[in-house]
Amino acid sequence: xxxxxxxxxxxxxxxxxxxxxxxxxxxxxxxxxxxxxxxxxxxxxxxxxxxxxxxxxxxxxxxxxxxxxxxxxxxxxxxxxxxxxxxxxxxxxxxxxxxxxxxxxxxxxxxxxxxxxxxxxxxxxxxxxxxxxxxxxxxxxxxxxxxxxxxxxxxxxxxxxxxxxxxxxxxxxxxxxxxxxxxxxxxxxxxxxx
Amino acid sequence: xxxxxxxxxxxxxxxxxxxxxxxxxxxxxxxxxxxxxxxxxxxxxxxxxxxxxxxxxxxxxxxxxxxxxxxxxxxxxxxxxxxxxxxxxxxxxxxxxxxxxxxxxxxxxxxxxxxxxxxxxxxxxxxxxxxxxxxxxxxxxxxxxxxxxxxxxxxxxxxxxxxxxxxxxxxxxxxxxxxxxxxxxxxxxxxxxx
Amino acid sequence: xxxxxxxxxxxxxxxxxxxxxxxxxxxxxxxxxxxxxxxxxxxxxxxxxxxxxxxxxxxxxxxxxxxxxxxxxxxxxxxxxxxxxxxxxxxxxxxxxxxxxxxxxxxxxxxxxxxxxxxxxxxxxxxxxxxxxxxxxxxxxxxxxxxxxxxxxxxxxxxxxxxxxxxxxxxxxxxxxxxxxxxxxxxxxxxxxx
Amino acid sequence: xxxxxxxxxxxxxxxxxxxxxxxxxxxxxxxxxxxxxxxxxxxxxxxxxxxxxxxxxxxxxxxxxxxxxxxxxxxxxxxxxxxxxxxxxxxxxxxxxxxxxxxxxxxxxxxxxxxxxxxxxxxxxxxxxxxxxxxxxxxxxxxxxxxxxxxxxxxxxxxxxxxxxxxxxxxxxxxxxxxxxxxxxxxxxxxxxx
DNA sequence: CATGAATGAGAGTTCATTCAT
DNA sequence: GATGAATGAACTCTCATTCAT
Numbered sequence: 001x002x003x004x005x006x007x008x009x010x011x012x013x014x015x016x017x018x019x020x021x022x023x024x025x026x027x028x029x030x031x032x033x034x035x036x037x038x039x040x041x042x043x044x045x046x047x048x049x050x051x052x053x054x055x056x057x058x059x060x061x062x063x064x065x066x067x068x069x070x071x072x073x074x075x076x077x078x079x080x081x082x083x084x085x086x087x088x089x090x091x092x093x094x095x096x097x098x099x100x101x102x103x104x105x106x107x108x109x110x111x112x113x114x115x116x117x118x119x120x121x122x123x124x125x126x127x128x129x130x131x132x133x134x135x136x137x138x139x140x141x142x143x144x145x146x147x148x149x150x151x152x153x154x155x156x157x158x159x160x161x162x163x164x165x166x167x168x169x170x171x172x173x174x175x176x177x178x179x180x181x182x183x184x185x186x187x188x189x190x191x192x193x194x
Numbered sequence: 195x196x197x198x199x200x201x202x203x204x205x206x207x208x209x210x211x212x213x214x215x216x217x218x219x220x221x222x223x224x225x226x227x228x229x230x231x232x233x234x235x236x237x238x239x240x241x242x243x244x245x246x247x248x249x250x251x252x253x254x255x256x257x258x259x260x261x262x263x264x265x266x267x268x269x270x271x272x273x274x275x276x277x278x279x280x281x282x283x284x285x286x287x288x289x290x291x292x293x294x295x296x297x298x299x300x301x302x303x304x305x306x307x308x309x310x311x312x313x314x315x316x317x318x319x320x321x322x323x324x325x326x327x328x329x330x331x332x333x334x335x336x337x338x339x340x341x342x343x344x345x346x347x348x349x350x351x352x353x354x355x356x357x358x359x360x361x362x363x364x365x366x367x368x369x370x371x372x373x374x375x376x377x378x379x380x381x382x383x384x385x386x387x388x
Numbered sequence: 389x390x391x392x393x394x395x396x397x398x399x400x401x402x403x404x405x406x407x408x409x410x411x412x413x414x415x416x417x418x419x420x421x422x423x424x425x426x427x428x429x430x431x432x433x434x435x436x437x438x439x440x441x442x443x444x445x446x447x448x449x450x451x452x453x454x455x456x457x458x459x460x461x462x463x464x465x466x467x468x469x470x471x472x473x474x475x476x477x478x479x480x481x482x483x484x485x486x487x488x489x490x491x492x493x494x495x496x497x498x499x500x501x502x503x504x505x506x507x508x509x510x511x512x513x514x515x516x517x518x519x520x521x522x523x524x525x526x527x528x529x530x531x532x533x534x535x536x537x538x539x540x541x542x543x544x545x546x547x548x549x550x551x552x553x554x555x556x557x558x559x560x561x562x563x564x565x566x567x568x569x570x571x572x573x574x575x576x577x578x579x580x581x582x
Numbered sequence: 583x584x585x586x587x588x589x590x591x592x593x594x595x596x597x598x599x600x601x602x603x604x605x606x607x608x609x610x611x612x613x614x615x616x617x618x619x620x621x622x623x624x625x626x627x628x629x630x631x632x633x634x635x636x637x638x639x640x641x642x643x644x645x646x647x648x649x650x651x652x653x654x655x656x657x658x659x660x661x662x663x664x665x666x667x668x669x670x671x672x673x674x675x676x677x678x679x680x681x682x683x684x685x686x687x688x689x690x691x692x693x694x695x696x697x698x699x700x701x702x703x704x705x706x707x708x709x710x711x712x713x714x715x716x717x718x719x720x721x722x723x724x725x726x727x728x729x730x731x732x733x734x735x736x737x738x739x740x741x742x743x744x745x746x747x748x749x750x751x752x753x754x755x756x757x758x759x760x761x762x763x764x765x766x767x768x769x770x771x772x773x774x775x776x
Numbered sequence: 777c778a779t780g781a782a783t784g785a786g787a788g789t790t791c792a793t794t795c796a797t
Numbered sequence: 798g799a800t801g802a803a804t805g806a807a808c809t810c811t812c813a814t815t816c817a818t
Contacts, residue, residue: 024305026220031791040800104305110365111218111298123366153379160358167361171304172317182354185347234783412693414608428779492693498753499606499686511754541767548746555749559692560705570742573735611787622804
């Protein structure tokens with residue numbers, strides 16, 4: 001595949017992302033993507049076979065970029081509490097951002113595609129997030145910033161709460177205040193005052 | 195609509211439930227339900243106009259039955275801790291029951307139908323569950339069974355964790371052990387040993 | 389058929405008439421009529437087999453009533469010119485009455501049902517109208533009210549103009565002024581000043 | 583849409599025309615046209631959305647061709663009487679041509695689609711025909727070919743008679759002799775002997 | 777006589793996918 | 798590589814008509 005096609009491939013994925021954000025996963029047809037990209041019907045098939053394949057690639061791109069953002073935000077002189085707070089604020093932003101998230105599409109995708117454990121990007125992301133938070137809490141506890149008996153358990157608890165908030169945001173709706181309340185609850189349980 | 199059709203209506207809803215359990219919400223067509231019920235194409239339309247309507251009715255039935263089960267389990271001589279434990283065990287069972295749950299379909303349904311706050315059964319259920327748990331924790335705290343500073347906050351936290359577990363079960367998959375671990379974590383935070 | 393069924397039959401025809409006025413002929417389904425009559429689906433079939441049959445009967449009723457109205461209007465002391473004028477005014481009213489006419493339905497019906505010459509109520513009505521007008525003109529000419537060389541030809545001409553106005557009213561639309569203009573033109577050609 | 587599809591588009595319209603001639607307007611389904619064209623179900627939808635759209639285009643084509651025929655027939659040395667006679671003979675042919683006319687379909691179409699005054703091809707055609715006839719009669723009167731007091735009125739009268747004949751041909755049926763009779767009547771009223 | 781549940785044919789419409797150019 | 802016309806399967810929905818009660 002030449003330089004040109006790499007460009008086009010990327011263009012398709014970026015455009016498709018918008019479509020998925022708008023419509024979720026299942027509702028999106030190859031036709032939708034063709035039209036959004038303003039390419040030919042057959043043209044899309046030169047690059048991708050179906051919407052699942054496209055979506056997987058979109059998620060790959062997405063998670064790379066997310067990682068980059070996260071890495072950047074960890075600076076030398078930030079305390080564990082700072083970073084945890086930052087992380088939670090990021091999550092809050094994501095949660096409440098109704099109109100520029102793949103969240104719904106991702107859930108739908110995993111509903112449809114029971115890919116088991118392999119290739120489950122979502123699971124990898126969840127597990128790695130747990131580890132990072134655990135590390136943070138450990139560090140913070142060692143520094144005397146937090147108080148925590150079961151760091152791993154707490155990390156997991158935090159992640160499940162966040163998942164719960166995320167899905168609630170998509171189904172029953174959730175206010176900024178409700179998110180704040182939950183974050184505060186977490187912080188208090190770590191002995192912080194938010 | 196006579197006695198007979200009430201029966202048939204119920205039969206359709208029960209059959210449709212199975213279809214939704216199998217396929218989620220979006221994938222289900224009127225044709226799927228027609229075939230599952232072994233009735234005629236037009237016959238289904240005598241009772242329901244579209245899959246959304248059917249699904250709403252299925253959920254209504256479902257939540258009535260769930261309420262019944264729950265009410266029954268609250269006996270005179272059960273302690274708050276007993277009931278809370280029972281509730282969590284029920285949730286665990288539901289969580290792990292992969293092949294007989296509407297969970298996925300429900301999520302999909304609410305993705306598609308942004309019904310706002312009215313008619314959102316899910317929200318009503320969530321809120322009422324929070325209240326019940328709060329009450330339980332209060333009672334338990336008064337009785338000296340638990341220790342808890344912020345009963346409402348804890349109740350909410352529990353529910354969000356459960357939501358997080360539920361969606362995780364549907365997307366990244368979750369083991370019985372993982373659920374136990376989270377339940378234990380909750381109980382410990384209440385000063386119980388599970 | 390008992391007294392009761394005769395009543396019901398008539399009720400159905402009267403209700404069906406309204407439906408045909410509203411929707412024309414082709415668009416009307418047995419279901420439409422069932423619903424308008426608020427009777428059972430099967431019930432309608434006890435009286436009529438299809439919409440064509442119903443429509444024919446509606447027309448029969450209609451033409452009986454129209455004849456009655458017309459007969460009544462011919463009084464002893466009316467001049468030929470009076471009666472002709474009256475007839476033309478009646479036609480004008482009918483033409484412009486957009487929302488209580490079977491006209492459209494009748495045309496549609498005859499489009500669909502090429503019943504040849506037998507049973508063609510429309511043709512019978514047309515021919516008899518020509519005869520009546522011819523008679524009127526003859527009488528009027530004898531009385532010196534009109535001037536006319538070819539009475540039969542004039543009568544036919546008048547009827548075709550009226551047909552042309554009727555169909556135009558249903559297709560390209562027509563104003564009261566346009567109808568008046570045509571009536572005046574006819575009267576002038578008879579040596580009258582309208 | 584390339585060169586090729588323009589051809590196909592035209593092919594579809596021509597084939598659809600035959601279907602409309604056969605069946606009128608309302609009865610015609612997309613399926614009918616698909617089958618007549620021997621193309622695929624989806625194929626037709628690439629070109630047209632529904633039968634109304636197709637019919638409008640068929641009429642457009644039709645009226646273009648009709649205009650061409652008419653223009654051709656007006657030669658340098660023809661007298662007004664010649665042209666008027668020719669026009670009436672054309673109309674007669676059209677009237678009596680039972681099996682190759684869109685007439686019925688056109689009426690049905692305008693029954694269904696109360697397009698008001700805009701886009702009403704029929705009205706435009708009627709009005710323009712009136713003007714042409716008026717001009718002819720004026721010219722003929724100036725030349726001493728005809729005698730006529732109210733040229734515009736006469737032109738309108740002729741057109742309404744023709745409309746009346748046209749609809750009568752479709753509903754009550756009409757013979758060649760009847761048409762001749764009416765044409766003769768018109769010509770006589772212009773002082774011609776036909 | 778009357779009801780209305782039930783059936784099944786058939787119309788409209790949309791897309792994934794292919795393939796000649 | 799790229800196009801977009803073409804196909805056909807699949808879905809939704811509506812009714813005429815029948816028939817057990």
